[in-house]
Amino acid sequence: MKRSVFLLLFGVLSFCQAQSDSGGEETGGDEEHVELFTTPTTKMAAATSDFGYNLFRALGSRETTSNIFLSPISVSAALTQLSMGASERAERQLFRALRYHTLQDPQLHLTLKNLLASVKTPGKGLSIAARLYLARRLRLKQDFFGLVEQQYGVRPKALQGGTKDLKEINDWVSQETGGKVQRFLTKGLPRVPGVNTMSAAYFKGKWVTRFSQNGVMENFQVDGGAPVQVSMMKQDNYPVKMGADSDLSCTIAQIQMQDDISMFIFLPDAVTSNMTLLEESLTAEFVQDLSMTLLPAKVSLTLPTLRLSYSSDLLPLLADLGLSEWLDNPDLEKISAQPTKVASLHHKAVMETAPEGNQYASATSTLSHLTYRVDRPFLYLIRDEASGALLFIGRVVNPKDLRI
Secondary structure, eight states, X not given: OOOEEEEEETXXXXXXXXXXXXXXXXXXXXXXXXXXXXXXXXXXXXXXXXXXXXXXXXXXXXXXXXXEEEOHHHHHHHHHHHHTTXXXXXXXXXXXXXTGGGTOOTTHHHHHHHHHHHHTSGGGOEEEEEEEEEOTTSOBOHHHHHHHHHHHSOOOEEOOOTHHHXXXXXXXXXXXXXXXXOOSOSSOOOSSSEEEEEEEEEEEEEEEEOOSEEEEEEEEEETTEEEEEEEEEEEEEEEEEEEEETTTTEEEEEEEETTTEEEEEEEESSOOSOOHHHHHHOOHHHHHHHXXXXXXXXXXXXXXXXXXXXXXXXXXXXXXXXXXHHHHOOOOTTTBSSOOEEEEEEEEEEEEEEEXXXXXXXXXXXXXXXXXXXXXXXEEEEEETTTOOEEEEEEESOGGGGBO
């Protein structure tokens, strides 16, 4: 999906389009399609991202005016493990929701494994935990345990029952995330003979360019309410890529983080918690277009000091992704010969940013007169630029309600 973006630079609006293979020249007719994702890894990243945008929209439609926050790639990892236990018919249904049906990748599991390994390299600051927990009352097929462990390096686990399971799961998630995701579950699992799918992610963002001021308490505008005081990071002459989309009534900034990670911030022109139009526009292709279309600028940047946590059972959302029939009969024949339901899809995401960076903003006697103040509800993405994978996506309407 090609879109046009208006660039806000030096106070002047100038038109800028994503480049095509023809060098950006006018074609006069239908636009020639440009293949943006050309390798198995980038195609897999696009699929997991599009699944994430769909999941985010489903969650957003149920929680229309509240903070929401997900790590889609970790949910994809957990559901893909689950797909290994399904019949061919059920696998096809699940793959369609996961957007894998577009890939035609005979080594799909290996491609996903390699993508997960690449986004979890230490410098990127991302850790992921994804695992299946199986009810002890099921007569389980042991081959399934070995199959998942061989492919993804994590062995599904049979539950024992009672409070032991709660401690077991919380301890494992904490271990996999370096102790950063605590209290993953706060209550016991459903007492049904089914599969509990768990996914968690932690991200500690590191900027390329540091902020000189941190912890400055300033007003954050709240839709329909009084402003709240939140901690802000501030820096003059901060390098970003920037543009404004008149159709979506928002200004977009891409802020570079270390190890080829970036944050996209979509800041609506008005104070509003209803971002439906913006959320509906998001696809892997649109964001890839943005990464090639936004142009460099230096701004006086003010950004909330983000320390966010969000958890939910996402299972009901799968019906909104076309999986109503699958939820009724997931046909997990490779896990157990007994009729087996998916009992839960628990997810928790935790994210932190700090003012530090490995370089300073350029020193100049002339300050940029462009200002980008993220002081009202906004939507943001954390994206791995090398692969294009969506790591996190969130809607922030009140940062105080998302504190760890």
